[in-house]
Amino acid sequence: MPDDRSTSRPTVMAVWLIIAGAVGWWAAFQLTLEKLHVLANPETNASCDFSVLVQCTANLTSPQGSVFGFPNPIIGLTAWMAPVVVGFALLAGARFARWFWWLFELGLTLALVFVVWLIAQSIFALGTLCPWCMATWAVTIPTFYVVTLHLLRSGILPASASVRRGAASLMKWVPLITFVSYAVIAAIAQIRLDALTNIFGGLFG
Template sequence: MSANRPGTALSKPLAVTMVVIGLGGLLGAFELATEYVKTLQNPAYTPNCSLNILVTCGPNMQSWQGSLFGFPNALLGLMCFIFPIAVGMSTLAGARMARWYWQLFNIGMLGGYVFITWLYSQSIFVIGTLCPWCMEVWFFMIFGFWYITAWNLREGHFGSGLKRFGVWLFHWAWVVSLLNLVLIAVLAEIRLGWIEFLL
């Protein structure tokens, strides 16, 4: 990277947020992976996330949607959630990255966001269960995607014309993320009636 183009870095609060997002998603993926292995070792094993017939991860893990690429989706989480941790820790160590780096990172986060959007749609409308560890992954992926996208737009990494929108989106990213989660909860209530079930 030339001296004329020193690159940009996340603010320290956002860097810490990326680390927390990575660790949170990694924990969910790790639990899913270990529970999947335990079910392979003992078909009669009841996963620790199976609370009742609605809130359970067994059907999700055993479905074809749970192994879309021929291996458990949890392995993708174990690989991919390392990146937000690495980005956050690199920033805290003083690293500044080029525009293309942030663009690629955002594209990766977009891929993860699209994937979990498909997964929760399948979970709600096809499989008919709510997987606790899956929901943890959804939670952290949603916040990570909206925050890093807003920051990239604000910094002009996707064009100067979007910077003003990026400023607005970054300010309200927490609200957008919460609305995204509310949307999932509403869809789950309409399709599965989880509130009445829990009450």
């Protein structure tokens, strides 16, 4: 059975969902504009192209940029509204059914899997770091952690008492866990792309 945390208002999580959703939506919106710009002006580069390494054009024009037959940012324009709506609803006192949270968790899990795949494609296949894509990565990862741990600690996701206690304890460590996740991605990018040399060499070389 859910404990008291499942019936109390998760205010911090609600605020984070609003912030993450807004950042993710804005990144998707900017990528959509860049995609339209590239389509209208094929001979020009996107405004977020800063170097061979840090750019949007290669990602937007690649097969990985339209996995489902249309530009990936369109997914973000629709999907990132969900955390915003859920966040405001929680602040307003809404209580969602268990099946709703399961679907929400499923959506976040699929989003994380998609983001991990896109990170791997950017680093290992395309050899680029897209600024707006990285903004999306940056909010997807902690959002998955926060919501998953909340659902585990509250008993909305089936778990033993020890798992619920562990999830509750881990919640305060989400910033550190997120930082470690970022550090792992940065380390892989550095090893694979020599990111620091390419970024700072392009700025000061």
